[in-house]
Amino acid sequence: MATTSPPAQAPDVRVVPDEQDRSSSHLYVSMGPQHPSTHGVLRLKARIDGERIVDVDPDIGYLHRCFEKHSEQLTYPQIVPYTDRCDYLAAINNELTFALAVEKLLGLEVPPRAQYLRVITMELQRIASHLIAFGTFAMDLGATTAFLYCWRERESIINLLEEISGARMLFHYVRIGGVRNDVTDDWLRRVRAFVDDFISDKLPQYHRLITGNRLFVRRTKGIAVLTPEDAIAWGASGPVLRGSGVARDLRKVEPYCGIEKYDFNVPVGENGDVFDRYMVRMLEMEESAKIIKQALEGIEAGDVMAPLPRRWKVEGETYVRTEGPKGEVGCYLVGDGSDKPYRLHWRAPSFVHLQLIPVISKGLLIADLVAVIGSLDPVFGEVDR
């Protein structure tokens, strides 16, 4: 490969030791990378004064899997299963983002039935992801029961998606040009039954269990307030941004998959605290259910796959973003005309949100740090990629 830089890069190392000021009364606490309530392999270097947090330095990279470099060696259809493994709690949303990016460069038109199926699976996935966010968040705050209940509903969603895709978690269902396969009417009916049951029975159960709980409210209200100005400046998105009161939803702003036809609301918080971010997720599940119901009514028969070109010449660059459960999932794709991308950059919402931990957790008790992480809902597959 023709390059101008020297082949072996000179060591460009700047090792920063843990700056421990021994004269002060501050204590350094290292949370993670193996810690039961860090939602993965996150390390937090917290400087505390008594019980109060003075400063936090999140240390990430414990799950860096070279996705971006690796994708330069893979052809476009081969990358799709790897995008599943970015945000593994919301595999469909990732596949969709990547598929949309490649379709945009190829100029492919996706058939309407595939659009509907994409919307249904995407919103089912959003519910599943928010369920985990809610369950682990509740467990971090000490409520194990809610966690078990969430898994029960998640297993129902997984069963539904497994039936059409064959896999339990990393579905590999949305493909470039459409979706993997068609679904039966019976499956659609069962999705409907699940959604109805979820809205009428399960979601109120969670609210009775957790939302109204005074202990929960006391631990979350007014904690880690993120102002709308900070949220925008730091690039927050998704429930974190909306929890601060900024009604920005990419499904409304930049509609994809025909989602502009659906009628749904964008729930926003008022105070931007932990409770608001939690509540936005809970309300979003309802909106997702609403979207699924409309899609089930509107779905039409037809092909689920666009005719693909014989030779893939992906040229040019694009940045496609979708509203994932965690926030703005973006795929910056540079194609050089071959069947492999020249550069693929994954904009992961959790990566951006983790920057906020030092911003919003100053002055909190160290026990609240757990609530802060839970409310940001990071997934380390996409933080580190």
Next chain:
Amino acid sequence: MGVNPVVHSGDPEINAAGHPGVLTTSLRKVLNWSRKASLWYMTFGIACCAIEMMATGASRYDFDRFGMIFRASPRQSDLMIVSGTVNEKLAERIVNLYDQMAEPRYVIAMGACATNGGPYHGLYNVVNGVHEIIPVDVYVPGCPPRPEALLHGVLQLHEKILNEGLPVRA
């Protein structure tokens, strides 16, 4: 594997080949059985497989049926389920955690990445399987393995534990 199936006793007669002795073999069985029946595992989730591990521990598959409950501390756990890709940055932490576990300790490499690097095999930051850092007892391939596959791996580990000899301290 590693642990010699030699009966621990100071008595040379009992230790002689073909004379395992009634008392010690029974002790061995009882010990192994009790070890097997209460494998406490460390909550050590790394990547996608961790979600399936959580699913296995949650309501539908229920690890508790095997006497397995999660412990947040390595010092209290017998089993480490390495569930996810191990990379260079995490490697030394895993060795640290493994060293902190009390013996007898077991490691299940869950998923393709922990088994062999998996789909990320050979990339610049990926350790090709956790067995390059710490010894592994049971491998559970899959990407991620179904909870049933993990349970099957645990059952295999049970069998392995049941056939273990008493450890001999030098």
Next chain:
Amino acid sequence: MADEEKELQSQEAPAEGSRGEHGEKQRPARRTRTPKKEEAPGPHDTLEDLPGELARAVERIRAGLPGVEVRGRRDHWLEIRTEPSRWVEVATFLRDDPELRFDYLALLTGIDRLDDGFEVVVHLNALTSNLRLILRTQVPREEPVCPTLTGVWPGANWHEREAYDLLGIRFEGHPDLRRILLKEDWVGHPLRKDYIDRRPPRKIQVKADWERRA
């Protein structure tokens, strides 16, 4: 042999990507076609007649930033290419101009363009008007130094650290520029096209060794 194999395969096997990646067993035979340039334009194409909102924004930028190259793309992203020396100035203008107000930094990343050096790409968004803009600059490969944007958008912090970590672009003035994803003592920047993995191979660990160690 290898060449012969390849040749034979290409004769026998249908072209990769034409059939089968998506399991079309139950669908009627698929028409394959290459999208024509007219019907399926690439999103990178320049658009001459922009819609009113974008045209106004382009005029505004041209007036506020003389000498800066602006163009509107077919997918309604504006694009600005600038020198590293004007990087912060352009960014500050885009953020502070009352009509533009690009207050949201969606993405900052770098591309290794080999002989042309590294390209730093920033995707901006105005939340109020949903104007979208790509800001890019090129830094030489021998001296990949770019001014930091953390003073304009604090959210650029980790994006820049990542670009430094994986591509080796140094952002001048960054408050805390150190590796973020890789180990702190890592040598080299893996996303460069000429990166070579020089890790020594490892052996498989045996339990007996560990028992002995303990």
Next chain:
Amino acid sequence: MARIATFFDAVWSILKGMGVTFREMVRPTITEFYPYTRPELPDGARGIPVLLSDEEGNLKCVACELCAKICPPQIIEIIWHRGEDGKGKKILDGFNLDASRCMFCGLCAEVCPFEAIAMSDVYELTTDDPTTFVYDIKRLAELGRKQTTPITNYGVKTTYVGTEASGKTVPLDSVVTRPAVGQPGSERTAVSQ
């Protein structure tokens, strides 16, 4: 006074939560008793890829290497030679698949024009010997012959002779001592002493 109200409020919210759990207690459980009952996998479940045979028992694979090309982690290795003095059809000699690196994406099965490779419903791949990760042509064909119906990518029921269907009870001991059918370690003892 406010403190007392807060106290009762907290107690009430806890009781409300307890009410949910008590109501849930009398509902049917959803727990699956795995070694006793095996789950009924849906159509087209993606387990390890296997090689399928035709009615006469010959492998359908013609060594076109499409699966090896599409495989994202590049784990399929196909060995073949030309029959009839190097001019005739390709003849398949070997087919190796590294099950430990497989990501079960199903692309190999989808790309195959002859339905010669398919995703099976075998998921119990547990082993304690890293040398048994690679499945050779024999093991893959054996796994494939156990399929009664040819599995296509989806829509067709993947039944698998020998597995206990959901609901059947198998004693735990028999599962533990007898390796599950189709499980890779079946030809060797699972425990190395």
